[in-house]
Amino acid sequence: MSVTVGIPRALLFYYYYPQWKTFFDHLGVKTLVSRETTRGILEKGIKSTVDEACLPVKLAVGHVLDLYDKVDYIFLPRIVSTARREYICPKFLGFPDIVRNNINNLPPLIDYSMDLYRKGSSLYNLFYTVGRQFTHNPARIFMAYKKSIESLRMHCQEMEAGWLPFEAGGNHNHEHRPQSAGVQDVTIAVIGHPYNIYDRHISMNMVKRLWDYGANVVTADHLPENVFRREAGKLPKQLFWTLNQRMVGAAFYYFDRPEVDGLIHVASFGCGPDSMTGELIERFARQGSRKPLLNLTIDEHTGEAGMVTRLEAFMDMVRWRRQLDDVAATYY
Amino acid sequence: MYGYLGIDVGSVSTNLVLTGEDGIIKQSIYLRTQGKPIEMVQQGLKQMQAALLDKIKVIGVGTTGSGRHLAGVITGADIIKNEITTHAIAASNVMPGVQTILEIGGQDSKIIILRNGIVADFAMNTVCAAGTGSFLDQQAARLNIKIEEFGSLAMQSSVPVRIAGRCAVFAESDMIHKQQMGYNVPDILAGLCEALVRNYLNNVGKGKEILQPVVFQGGVAANAGMKAAFERALGHPVHVPPYFDVMGALGAAMLAREATNRKGTGFRGFDVADRDFKAGGFACDGCPNVCEVVEILESGQVIARWGDRCGRWSNVLERHEKIS
Incomplete structure (x- = not known):
């Protein structure tokens, strides 16, 4: 009888799911992903988390609650650092403990650390210890690890080719993209944490809305790692947080690209790093560029009117500016 | 005609x-x-x-x-x-060449930056409604002053009191404190106007280049105290168009x-x-999202629906306003 490992559809799921899934597949372990965010999942999460936590963390707890009675284990790696000399937000580090202290009758958590902060540290440590839970055959773990790295690479390639995480993964799912692909006349860069911008519920379907308004959406994940790292290097001092470095780097890059008509920065209310990235983007990345930038803050509110108003006005503005540029181009 | x-x-x-x-x-x-x-x-x-x-x-x-x-x-x-x-369209027609629009309404405040007659940038207040008309309304009611008299009273002040404008809750306790210390009402009101302007410029106007001519519109523009506070903070004149409240x-x-x-x-x-319109609503139980669907009924017949994320209800109508 095989066991099932639950993976919450939250936080770094959007980057690492293909890798995690491949790894477990090759060990003969079944995986179950929590359902897409619904109001019910979010409400459960809000109820069982401390008030100070940010929305994505509350939502992640909700996703754990969606899984906990259906699986034998829950995979919640303690993500400390995903790159050398950089950290991930401390709430990720403490997330397994947040879950443990708020939910009763949990299945065992697989919460080994992923810490690449120091020179010479390797991702293999995490996968080896996880693998030992399910098999005693080190060669099998090594093979599964190799395959998982390969699928992470494929995932990154797909995103660099212009797919978004929820579309990538082999079955390119066109159903959410607008049918007539030719009408996308503007390009909008959406800068934000992956778990905010790709979650259809808490982002209030922002990406889909932008598509419907005729925009082509690009995000930080469409850029290869070396590009956003190079761009983020323009800051006077290196940022500690990997995800925010990615966002600031992407903002630098997209402000310089002529085909990008505007940027939207999405922050979650109460996120410390986000409040700072917002400032950095406004002060540094935008220097010398008159491209429109919209700051959106998302939180528990369900009223969509505020979001719709801002997005509509933003799209109007972007189109007007383009028209004016076109007129100017014909005269000069 | x-x-x-x-x-x-x-x-x-x-x-x-x-x-x-x-x-x-x-x-x-x-x-x-x-x-x-x-x-x-x-x-x-x-x-x-x-x-x-x-x-x-x-x-x-x-x-x-x-x-x-x-x-x-x-x-x-x-x-x-x-x-x-x-x-933006109204202001640029009423005052050609306008470069900055300050707009403070009941529940939101916004700044619109225009260059060459088109919107170049805008910002709106975030989730917090502090620093909008509703807050002024509420404080005027607490001091037992008609909102229409607010502006002229504030203009009588000689030394505006310093009030914390970052958060409406703190502003209120600050005001109560100052009032109990014996400051007179005009000075408190003028201080409140300055606090709101400071808050507006720091939050909504953050990082924006406010160039002349500046137009101040929205319901709050009726308040002469707010106009004066903006002029003091910006250091140049602020125009309130004749139809500021219906722009x-x-x-x-x-x-x-x-x-x-x-x-x-x-x-x-x-x-x-004269027709009979009613807004009704129900919580759809089709999925765990439990969307609150709004229905507009005309003489008992549904003419529009919105609020559902999936379109299950709004799409069944022939003519529908797409809102989500």
Whole structure:
């Protein structure tokens, strides 16, 4: 009888799911992903988390609650650092403990650390210890690890080719993209944490809305790692947080690209790093560029009117500016 | 004669404007929404009809404001547009060459930056409603002052009291403290105006290049104390246009003119004011999202639905306003 490992559809799921899934597949372990965010999942999460936590963390707890009675284990790696000399937000580090202290009758958590902060540290440590839970055959773990790295690479390639995480993964799912692909006349860069911008519920379907308004959406994940790292290097001092470095780097890059008509920065209310990235983007990345930038803050509110108003006005503005540029181009 | 109707249904006020074909205002109506947007739109239409005496035929309708979809369905609007765009259009027509628009309404405040006559940038307040008209309203009520007298009282102040404007809750406790210390009311009111302006410029106006000419509009522009506080903070004159409180509606009317350029209007006539509209709602139990679906009923028949994420309810209607 095989066991099932639950993976919450939250936080770094959007980057690492293909890798995690491949790894477990090759060990003969079944995986179950929590359902897409619904109001019910979010409400459960809000109820069982401390008030100070940010929305994505509350939502992640909700996703754990969606899984906990259906699986034998829950995979919640303690993500400390995903790159050398950089950290991930401390709430990720403490997330397994947040879950443990708020939910009763949990299945065992697989919460080994992923810490690449120091020179010479390797991702293999995490996968080896996880693998030992399910098999005693080190060669099998090594093979599964190799395959998982390969699928992470494929995932990154797909995103660099212009797919978004929820579309990538082999079955390119066109159903959410607008049918007539030719009408996308503007390009909008959406800068934000992956778990905010790709979650259809808490982002209030922002990406889909932008598509419907005729925009082509690009995000930080469409850029290869070396590009956003190079761009983020323009800051006077290196940022500690990997995800925010990615966002600031992407903002630098997209402000310089002529085909990008505007940027939207999405922050979650109460996120410390986000409040700072917002400032950095406004002060540094935008220097010398008159491209429109919209700051959106998302939180528990369900009223969509505020979001719709801002997005509509933003799209109007972007189109007007383009028209004016076109007129100017014909005269000069 | 022909004219265009603009309707702005905001959280605090519902405004109607009728312009001639030249875009000049013939009639404007300002009503308090009082949480009853449908009734107020109908009341506004009645008043408008009475004022026009059938001399002007409406050949285009535009709606804006947070209740724009509701008003659009009731009147059969030709264009339904967000309030940022309509405010910008109105201001740039009323005052050509305007570069900055400060707009403070009931529930939101925004700054719109225009360059060469088009919107170059804008910002709106985030989740917090501090520093908007509602807060001034509330504080005036607490001090037992009519909101209309607020501005003139604040202007009598010689030494504005320093009040923390970062958060409405702190501002209120600061005000109570100052009042108990014996400061007089005009100084407290002037201090409140300065605190709101500081908060506005730090939050909404953060990082924006505020160039002259500056236009100050929205309901709060009626408050002379706020205008003076803005002038002190910015160091240059701030213009309040004559129709400062109905600028959104004016912009909507201007957009209606554009929208009906080569086609007839969808306006359903002034007699919609006498029809029976009701807004109902229910929680859909089709999935765990439990969307709150809003239904607009005309004489018992559903004419519009919105609020569902999946389109299960809004798509079954032939004519529907897409809102989500």
